[in-house]
Amino acid sequence: ETGVTQSPTHLIKTRGQQVTLRCSSQSGHNTVSWYQQALGQGPQFIFQYYREEENGRGNFPPRFSGLQFPNYSSELNVNALELDDSALYLCASSLDSVSTDTQYFGPGTRLTVL
């Protein structure tokens, strides 16, 4: 057990809708990173938050946004859902924002867009 939790476990939405996914990091971990994992692929970096500020972003459009709260929880919001957004969404927490810090992953949220 990594101490990283995510909710919900599964979610079904229709194209054009908006979704919010939630993550609770390990206590004391100041950094949360979000990844998208399509079937049969490795995780792709969406963005990272460090002490409630966005600290870096991958090649994802602005309709992917996030928040990090002081209580080690965070959110990933996706607007105007597209079919290709169907994937496993993973959050990972780490002590610091340095890339060499070990990132501990949660169990993921499986999003299906119809």
Add this chain to the structure above:
Amino acid sequence: EDQVTQSPEALRLQEGESSSLNCSYTVSGLRGLFWYRQDPGKGPEFLFTLYSAGEEKEKERLKATLTKKESFLHITAPKPEDSATYLCACARGGSEKLVFGKGTKLTVNP
């Protein structure tokens, strides 16, 4: 652009049959290489971090090694419970993200 390539894509072994998984990388200024294990529908589980060429780490039946261009995950006398997808990821200095390979799906038959 940073790239991580894992091979083979899939590997089927008999219980007790040792083998190696490969992770080759093209990452400018590598600062760390990570191995994770992922079971179907679950999040990746951390296994090892390697920081410099020549470094080796072991855990039970697994041993990870690192050179300047690639890393190997050696599995000695695997058991069916070692069946999973093994992911390799690289961290570049000055970057906050991990760059993952597509993974190797390992199946160990009893």
